[in-house]
Amino acid sequence: MDQAAGSGSTQDARSAPVCYRHPDRETGVRCTRCDRPICPECMVSASVGFQCPECVRGASGTGHGPGASRPRTIAGGSVTADPRLLTKILIGINLAVFLVQLSVGDRFSHRFELIGQAYTPYLDGVQGVAEGQYYRLLTSMFLHSGYLHIAFNMLSLWWVGGPLEAAFGRARYLALYFVSGLAGSALAYLLAPPNTAMLGASGAIFGLFGATAVLMRRLNYDMRPVIALLVVNLIFTFNPSMDISWEAHIGGLVAGVVTGYAMVHAPREKRSLVQYGTCAVVLALVVALVLVRTAQLS
Structure with a gap:
C-alpha cells in the first residue's frame, strides 16, 4: 500500500x-x-x-457526564486508549513461552504440546489428551517448534490481530482468539493420528484470518487481499512437505468465520447474547468433538 x-x-x-x-x-x-x-x-x-x-x-460533550453516550466499536465493544493491548500481551506470552522452551528444552514441550495418546514412555508423566491431559488443547496454542514458526505466527498475529482487536473490542477479540484456537486443537485431536505431536498458535491465527474476511465483507472492503492471503496460507497448509497440521488450521478458520459473523452481524438489541451465545455453541461443539475422540481412543 x-x-x-x-x-x-x-x-x-x-x-x-x-x-x-x-x-x-x-x-x-x-x-x-x-x-x-x-x-x-x-x-x-x-x-x-x-x-x-x-x-x-x-x-457527548466531555464524554464523562451521566448522559454521555459511551463510544462503541463496530462489534459493540468499548473503545480503548490502546486498541492493540491484548494483541501485544498475546505476543508477549508466546515469546516468553518460547524462551522457556529454548532454556528448558524438549522436556517442556513434551509436557504441553498436543498429543492424542502418549506415543512413547520416554518421559515420566507424559500422557495424551485421551489419558485425561485435556489442558494440552490449550497449552499447545502457546508453543512453537522453531524460530521461523514463531516469527511467522507472531507477525501474522500483529498484522491481523491488531486491527481486529480495534474493531471488535478486547473481550470479543479475546473470545474469538481462544474459541478459534480451541476449535483448531479439537479438530486436530479428532482427525490427526493419536501419536502425532502438534503445537503452535496457527489455529487461533487462522480464526483471526476468517473473522477478518467477514469484517471486510461487512464493511464492503476489497476482498482480494484477504482472499489472496488465505489462498497462499492454505497452499502451504496442504503441502505435505511443510509438515503442517491442516486440521488445526481448518478448525480455527471455520470457528473464526462463524464467530466473526456473529460479532459483526448480531442485531443491536441482542448483540451480546448472540455474540457470546455463538462462542458458547462453538465451545460446546469443541467439547463434543473431544469427548467423541476420547471415547474412540479409550
Whole structure:
C-alpha cells in the first residue's frame, strides 16, 4: 500500500479514500456525521452507521457526564486508549513461552504440546489428551517448534490481530482468539493420528484470518487481499512437505468465520447474547468433538 505524502491532493488522486486519522489506510467507510473516511480502528458504532471518535466526543460533550453516550466499536465493544493491548500481551506470552522452551528444552514441550495418546514412555508423566491431559488443547496454542514458526505466527498475529482487536473490542477479540484456537486443537485431536505431536498458535491465527474476511465483507472492503492471503496460507497448509497440521488450521478458520459473523452481524438489541451465545455453541461443539475422540481412543 502506498504511503500518503500529503493530505487533500494526494487523497483525491487515490482510487479509494484514506482514513483521515491514519493516512496510510485505505477505507470505503465514512463517518455518518462529518462524512470523513475512517478505518476500522476509528469506527464507533452509532444508531445508524459509524462515526469517528471526534464526532462522538463532540456529540457527548466531555464524554464523562451521566448522559454521555459511551463510544462503541463496530462489534459493540468499548473503545480503548490502546486498541492493540491484548494483541501485544498475546505476543508477549508466546515469546516468553518460547524462551522457556529454548532454556528448558524438549522436556517442556513434551509436557504441553498436543498429543492424542502418549506415543512413547520416554518421559515420566507424559500422557495424551485421551489419558485425561485435556489442558494440552490449550497449552499447545502457546508453543512453537522453531524460530521461523514463531516469527511467522507472531507477525501474522500483529498484522491481523491488531486491527481486529480495534474493531471488535478486547473481550470479543479475546473470545474469538481462544474459541478459534480451541476449535483448531479439537479438530486436530479428532482427525490427526493419536501419536502425532502438534503445537503452535496457527489455529487461533487462522480464526483471526476468517473473522477478518467477514469484517471486510461487512464493511464492503476489497476482498482480494484477504482472499489472496488465505489462498497462499492454505497452499502451504496442504503441502505435505511443510509438515503442517491442516486440521488445526481448518478448525480455527471455520470457528473464526462463524464467530466473526456473529460479532459483526448480531442485531443491536441482542448483540451480546448472540455474540457470546455463538462462542458458547462453538465451545460446546469443541467439547463434543473431544469427548467423541476420547471415547474412540479409550
